[in-house]
Amino acid sequence: MKRVKFLYNPQSGDGKMRKQLDVVFWMYQKYGYQVDVLRLDENSQEMDLFPEPADTYDHVLIAGGDGTCDIIVNEMLARGIETPVAFLPMGTSNDYATYIGMTQNVEESLRQILTLPPQQMDLGKVNDRYFLNVFAGGYFTDFVQRTDNDLKTSIGYLAYVLKSFEVMRELRTVKVRITAKEAQYEGDMLFCTVFNGISVGRMKLAMESRGNDGLLDVIVLKTTQITELGPTLIKILRGDESALADPGVLFFQTKDVTIESLEPIPTDVDGEKGPELPVRIECASNRLTVLGVSAHL
Ligand SMILES: [Mg+2]
Known part of the structure; x- marks a missing residue:
């Protein structure tokens, strides 16, 4: 019998997952899996999340937000567990799971996980730690963490617009040096x-x-003038791709980038506090086998 290890946090995303547990068991039973459950809570940090031999499971299913998924993926890879992974977007911010095509419809997401071919997906790596979604640096990005969670969930990006205006009043730039093969920026x-x-x-x-894509x-927002920043921010909030070509924006794709600054600045990795610069x-490339991927390949 096929086996899945299912890790979920009953608190994440306002306890959404609790109501969906039966759907998870029903779908796995239907597809012939035995489900081993690990309930994550405040004691999980001291727990051994993977005490069994590395090849015990056909895949690992993580229900939670970006932060939870990050921690578990890092734990697995650090221990040489290369089992395929699937993500159910059940946290407050689920940017990565949404990016690969998972939805809030648990039955549909599980159908994708259980039927689509596995994909070799890239991970980001900042210093020695992997991340799924994003590294961010600067005082401006710090607003993502500071935005009230309930507000984020209920009104989505509008919360960020409001918060951006608040942040603009305390606008603070930092001097950085960004170095990659494709681009350099100092300013x-x-x-x-x-x-x-x-x-x-x-x-x-x-x-x-x-x-x-390896x-x-x-994306660097280097503009310091509010008059230039306004139109760019509005484009970003509307999902208008032309924002990336605005004069205040530096955009490039690379395999490898170094970021340095003269003073310590806040950084964030998938919603959690990140490391100090330089990074x-x-x-x-192709570091993680992910199930259910239906978008952005
Ligand atoms: Mg990429």
């Missing part, structure tokens, strides 16, 4: 983002991103 920036995925907090920025999408960010 002021509001924020820089290095995407493996396409969006942050549901806001689509890396509109040309592909999940297994490249990360680097080296690489694309770990």
Whole structure:
């Protein structure tokens, strides 16, 4: 009998997953799987999440947000567990799962996971740690973390618009040096983002991103004038791809980029606090086998 290891956090996304558990068991039973469940909670950090031999499972299913998926994927890869992985978007921010084509419809997402061919997907790697979706640096990006979670869930990007105006009042740029084979930049920036995925907090920025092209999408907002920034931000919020060609935006795709700054600045990796600069960010090409992928290939 095929076996799946299912890790879920009952708290994530306002307890959405709890109501969907029966759908998970029903679908796996239908497709001939035995389900081993691990319920994640505040004690999970000290727990051994994978005590069984590495080849025990046909795949691992993670229900949670980007942060939870990140932690588990890092844990697996650090221990040499190369089992295919599937993601159910059940957290507050689910940018990566959404990017690869998962939806809030658990039955449909599971059907994709259980029937589509596995795909070798890229991961981002900042210093020694893998990430699924995005690395961000700068005072401006810090608003994603500071935006109230309930607000984020209920009104989506409007929350960011409101927050952006608030942040603009405390606008602060930093001097950075960004070095890659494809581009170099030395000067002021509001924020820089290095995407493996396409969006942050549901806001689509890396509109040309592909999940297994061996490249990360680097987007730097270097504009310091509010008059220039306004139109660019509006385009970004509307998902208008032409924002990437605006004069205040630096956009390029690369396998490898280094970011340095003269002063310490806040960084964020998939919604969690990130490392201090300088950082080296690489694309770990085809690093993770992912199930159910139906978009951005
Ligand atoms: Mg890519």
